[in-house]
Amino acid sequence: MSYKKPESVLVVLFDKHHRVLILQRQDDANFWQSVTGALEAGEQPIDAAYREVAEETxxxxxxxxxxxxxxxxxxxxxxxxxxxxRYPPGTTHNTEHVFRACIDSRLPLQLTEHLHAEWVSKDEALTRLWSPSNREAVAKFVGVPQ
Structure with missing residues (x-):
């Protein structure tokens, strides 16, 4: 088995109206999140961010x-x-690099790793996102000038 690297990216996608794209995980229907994923060997965080957005959406x-x-x-x-x-034995913590992008919410999505996607208000995203770090990123980085 190939273990995941305990270093990942979180990419918050939002539109010009500050609506946030949230994704429902396949392995936990109660877990809504932004785009996220582990870095691959030798990959820089920004490159992982672009790759994960493409893979997941x-x-x-x-x-x-x-x-x-x-x-x-x-x-x-x-x-x-x-x-x-999923991680090397004894690994208990992950390091997460946070990114954001303002995109056109009318673009069609092709989900590969999630059950469902929704564009929701920032307030609704803050109540539905499972991860505290994901909620903090939305609170801090959506609705502020880029």
Whole structure:
């Protein structure tokens, strides 16, 4: 088995009306989140952010047409016990790099890793997102000038 690296990206996607894209996980229907995923070997966080957005939503963003912005925020959190088997033995914490991008909410999504996607108000996102670090990122980085 190949273990995940305990370093990941969180990419908060929102539109010009400050509505936030939230995604419902396949393995836990009560877990709503933004785009997130582990860095691959040798990958830089910004590259992982672009890759994860493409993999999870089908949206191909680019630095020229639709840039992903580094929020200069890094979180460290405890990995849920039910997911610790995905990481090297003894790994209990993950380091998360936070990014954001303002995108057109009319673009069609192609979900590959989630059951459902919804565009919701910032307030609704703050009540439905499972992860505290995800809620903090939405609170801090959605609705402020880029």
């Amino acid at each position: 089908g949206l191909i963003l680019s630095p020229d047409a639709c840039p992903i912005e580094d929020c200069a925020c890094i979180n460290r959190y405890e990995i849920r016990p039910r997911w610790q088997h």
